[in-house]
Amino acid sequence: MGGQTFSWTEEADGVFSATLNEKVYRIRDLKDAENDEYLRSYFDLDYDYEKAMREIAAKDEVLRSAVEKIGLLRILKQDHFIATISFILSQNNNIKRIKGLYDRLSRKYGHEVEPGYFSFPTKDELKDVSIEDYRALGCGFRAPFLVDAVAKADMLDDVEKMDFDSAMAALMSIKGIGPKVASCILIFSYQKREGFPMDVWMKKVMNTYYPGKDKSYFSPYEALSQQYLFSWIREIS
DNA sequence: CACCAGGCCGTGC
DNA sequence: GCACGGCATGGT
Numbered sequence: 246m247g248g249q250t251f252s253w254t255e256e257a258d259g260v261f262s263a264t265l266n267e268k269v270y271r272i273r274d275l276k277d278a279e280n281d282e283y284l285r286s287y288f289d290l291d292y293d294y295e296k297a298m299r300e301i302a303a304k305d306e307v308l309r310s311a312v313e314k315i316g317l318l319r320i321l322k323q324d325h326f327i328a329t330i331s332f333i334l335s336q337n338n339n340i341k342r343i344k345g346l347y348d349r350l351s352r353k354y355g356h357e358v359e360p361g362y363f364s365f366p367t368k369d370e371l372k373d374v375s376i377e378d379y380r381a382l383g384c385g386f387r388a389p390f391l392v393d394a395v396a397k398a399d400m401l402d403d404v405e406k407m408d409f410d411s412a413m414a415a416l417m418s419i420k421g422i423g424p425k426v427a428s429c430i431l432i433f434s435y436q437k438r439e440g441f442p443m444d445v446w447m448k449k450v451m452n453t454y455y456p457g458k459d460k461s462y463f464s465p466y467e468a469l470s471q472q473y474l475f476s477w478i479r480e481i482s
Numbered sequence: 483c484a485c486c487a488g489g490c491c492g493t494g495c
Numbered sequence: 496g497c498a499c500g501g502c503a504t505g506g507t
Contacts, residue, residue: 339487385503444488
């Protein structure tokens with residue numbers, strides 16, 4: 246699920262664990278998630294990704310290549326607050342370091358669900374955490390952004406009901422959230438499928454293969470098409 | 483020692 | 496509006 250989530254840790258012999266929903270989940274593959282109501286929603290198991298993949302592949306030759314190379318992709322439905330903090334941490338950062346910050350925040354400010362397994366902190370658990378505290382964990386220049394996000398976290402539930410443009414504007418009122426981070430939050434937590442994050446890689450794809458076009462070309466599969474193109478350009482580069 | 487990591491903010495034009 | 500430098504931190 247490269248870059249969508251930082252909640253999962255690979256343990257020995259191919260078992261992945263995550264502390265979510267006040268539980269510790271351990272799975273090997275998606276079959277282990279089928280009979281759990283929370284994970285069914287989390288992994289979006291009731292959406293027809295096979296059909297979406299076929300329709301995306303039929304759109305043009307570039308997407309056909311991308312789908313062929315990448316295979317089935319799905320889009321997670323993560324907790325709003327966890328996703329918001331995670332993607333603020335992601336800016337100008339790398340996956341390994343983001344995962345480290347995620348785990349240190351959990352261990353320091355979350356609570357222990359099983360011995361050695363800590364939940365990601367809630368907005369209440371973070372409400373008195375200072376810029377200096379975040380810096381001490383290695384959050385760097387993102388520290389004040391986290392303070393602002395926690396202060397405004399109550400609005401995250403309202404974003405669910407908003408149309409796409411209003412949702413973008415609401416998230417971008419938090420310091421440190423620009424168009425790219427807001428799009429990621431809307432896709433990977435609110436499942437707003439119009440999201441189309443433009444990072445350096447996607448700008449390269451658009452300039453090279455889709456000059457003069459914008460995200461509307463990919464409707465109604467903007468988000469999933471973007472995921473395919475992003476994964477593809479990184480694999481072939 | 484440089485340069486980079488799925489950007490964003492503040493400033494200057 | 497748009498281009499630019501700066502930004503904390505840890506890894507190559």
